[in-house]
Amino acid sequence: MGFPKDFLWGGATAANQCEGAYREGGRGLANVDVIPAGKDRYPVMLGRQKMLAPDGAHRYPAMQGIDLYHHYKEDIALFGEMGFRCYRMSIAWTRIFPNGDEEEPNEEGLAFYEDLFRECRKYHIEPLVTITHFDCPIHLIEQYGGWKNPKLIDFYRRLVTVLFTRFKGLVHYWLTFNEINMILHLPFMGAGLVFEPGENETQTKYLAAHHELIASAWATKIAHEIDPENKVGCMLAAGMTYSYSCNPEDVWKGMDKDRESYFFIDVQSRGYYPSYAQKFFQREHIQLELSPEDQRVMRENTVDFISLSYYSSRCASADPSIDTTAGNAFATVRNPYLKTSEWGWQIDPLGLRITLNSLYDRYQKPLFIVENGLGAADTPDENGYVEDDYRISYLREHIRAMKDTIELDGVELLGYTTWGPIDLVSASTGEMKKRYGFIYVDLDDEGNGTLRRTKKKSFDWYKKVIASNGEDLD
């Protein structure tokens, strides 16, 4: 019993949060490059403050990341030392197509990723590639309005065709869009959407989501055609919504909140729009075009597996005066039974088991946890060593819950990649201070530091977890 023999243990990063080198190798400018640190970050991520080019008044942490672009060999060697069986990373669209609408890809970008994948293979690490982790070329936003425009489907198809062809045999696991439900909460960060004053944001968000969903189905089709060995997954920012009380009003609120997220996975996993969504679109006067061909592609090309990020459960109440707290993607009602992290995110290991069961009951497809972890402020000693027992304890409890889900509930789980195995820029806050890694990176919130990588206490702990296939968690 316990974890399957071929369970994919590893870690997950995203190009925009770690690569840096934003103007090297022929790379073009993307939305993620121009999301500033500081107080303007949130309005920009929401798409309400237009920022399509850097200015001198802001700092843009993604431009430097942790400079993985120049450190990937060293970083992957450390992942290899921990015994990773899988490394989830993302492709920067603008390294492959700097503007997004070129006919021919940028060879330097392709060569960079090819070398990175070969490096992984040296350590027997299976790459898991997120095709789009929040990034959209600025040119596509300026010229076409980003995902508001159905033309993006064609550009995305071109992108994926290039990737599946070039990396055939090197990569077998693909995710089409990271946290696809993020488009509803942080639409500029999640999908490059910028709103005009007075624009109906709900309509625009669902229109853009519709195009992403069509693009995702096409990608699944193309992936299987190019290499039948390819496995394609969707990716949800997950976390079951509990009702604050047993008042049916609260229960309904919780169900409604979950549907907001499940909507995306319902389409990607079942191949059609669920009835509750169709009714919602009618009420909101949202009209979505679906050609017979796209409809067929959607029906026939559902995902092979369902991946998710899990940081915490959520909670909902019909009473708007109940206290809220921060969480991944959006705030949630504070659950009085849970402790929170330094950043206010609630900690709920059993919630992982509940979430996994809920997803498995609903879809009956293999699941893959591709993000989980604790963002915390670390204090390194003079050698860069961090005693991060708090991180070990968070991960241990979540791995235990995951084990129960497999052993006691029979849920099919393909793997577990922790978020940020190496410290990287925080997506929500732009900070370096909010760290997730087993590997410490000497870099602060102002962009100062040597970029030196050092092992934290959790490094050896996770190595032991993997070596024992999840049996030794002490």
Ligand code: BGP
């Ligand atoms: C998810 C994103 C990641 C990552 C993570 C942690 O929403 O997919 O990119 O950053 O959350 O969030 P944060 O960096 O805000 O702590």
